[in-house]
Amino acid sequence: MERPDGRQSRIMRLLLVEDDAMIGESVRDLLRAEGHAVDWTRDGASADTALRTHTYDLVVLDLGLPHRDGLEVLRALRARRDRVPVLIATARDGIAQRVAGLDAGADDYVIKPFEPEELLARIRALLRRASGRTEPEYTLGRIRIRPATREATIGDVPVVLSAREWAVLEALLARPGAVLSRTQLEDKLYGWDEPVSSNAVEVYIHGLRRKLGADLIRNVRGVGYMVPREET
Ligand code: CA
Numbered sequence: 001m002e003r004p005d006g007r008q009s010r011i012m013r014l015l016l017v018e019d020d021a022m023i024g025e026s027v028r029d030l031l032r033a034e035g036h037a038v039d040w041t042r043d044g045a046s047a048d049t050a051l052r053t054h055t056y057d058l059v060v061l062d063l064g065l066p067h068r069d070g071l072e073v074l075r076a077l078r079a080r081r082d083r084v085p086v087l088i089a090t091a092r093d094g095i096a097q098r099v100a101g102l103d104a105g106a107d108d109y110v111i112k113p114f115e116p117e118e119l120l121a122r123i124r125a126l127l128r129r130a131s132g133r134t135e136p137e138y139t140l141g142r143i144r145i146r147p148a149t150r151e152a153t154i155g156d157v158p159v160v161l162s163a164r165e166w167a168v169l170e171a172l173l174a175r176p177g178a179v180l181s182r183t184q185l186e187d188k189l190y191g192w193d194e195p196v197s198s199n200a201v202e203v204y205i206h207g208l209r210r211k212l213g214a215d216l217i218r219n220v221r222g223v224g225y226m227v228p229r230e231e232t
Contacts, residue, residue, distance in 0.1 A: 011036065011166075011167045012036045012037070012058060013037045013056050014031055014036045014037070014038050014039070014056060014057060015039050015040075015050055015051065015054070015056045015060070016059075017042075017061045017065065019042045019043060021042075027089075028040050030116050030120070031060075039054070039056075043068070044066065044069060044073050045068050046067075047061070048073050051077055051082065054187065055084075057084070057127060058085045058086075058130070059084055059085070059086045060119075061073065061086055061087065061088050061089065062088075063101065070088070071100060071104050074088075074104045078105035085126040085127070085129070085130050086106045086107055087106070087110065087119075087122055087126060088101045088106045088108070088109045089109075089119065090111065107126055107129075108122050136148060138173050138227075138230060140215065140216055140227070143212055143216055145173065147173060152211075152212065154212065159212060161211065162207070165204050165207050167189055168188065168205065168208065169208055169227075171184070172217065172227045176226075176227050177227075177229040178226060180224050180226065181223065182201045185224070186200065205225060
């Protein structure tokens with residue numbers, strides 16, 4: 001989705017872990033309205049499974065959960081050296097609880113009930129911080145791409161990409177030289193309960209190749225897609 005100011009916002013894939021149906025629904029809708037893809041799990045065990053099997057840009061984690069406490073889920077996540085940003089959202093508001101959450105590896109904390117604006121601001125801050133960690137620039141011939149600022153140019157000419165084209169491109173740029181399957185790319189694009197049209201990835205790849213040239217994104221027949229390693 002392109003904003004009126006011409007800047008592009010990237011689709012982020014978020015995991016929401018919340019057992020309260022009303023809170024979960026309102027937070028999910030709020031995040032979706034911001035343009036994020038959201039998976040929602042309602043207990044600690046499912047959250048643990050989701051985190052082991054999917055890649056997320058950020059996790060909003062409740063602590064009081066059925067089956068497995070949120071803190072346990074978080075400790076297991078960090079023990080696997082997974083550095084996905086985690087925002088704890090909980091009604092446990094004691095100082096000791098807050099310290100325990102941060103010590104377990106949370107990046108930030110909001111206390112329920114929270115204002116939607118505060119939640120969104122904290123999420124934006126965490127995503128900004130996280131994007132600062134990615135490689136600053138990719139170049140191939142005259143193509144230059146800066147994922148953090150959503151800038152792409154061929155020579156001096158800026159290229160405008162849609163949010164979903166950026167999502168596909170970034171997944172490929174994260175591992176130049178590696179082939180990603182269509183399913184891996186689809187996974188970057190959508191939450192579980194959003195319908196994926198069968199040719200969605202092809203459509204975005206086609207758009208990217210049309211805008212950036214066929215050399216950048218290579219089709220490995222029957223396997224998937226890749227961008228070549230940078231020339232040195
Ligand atoms: Ca709860």
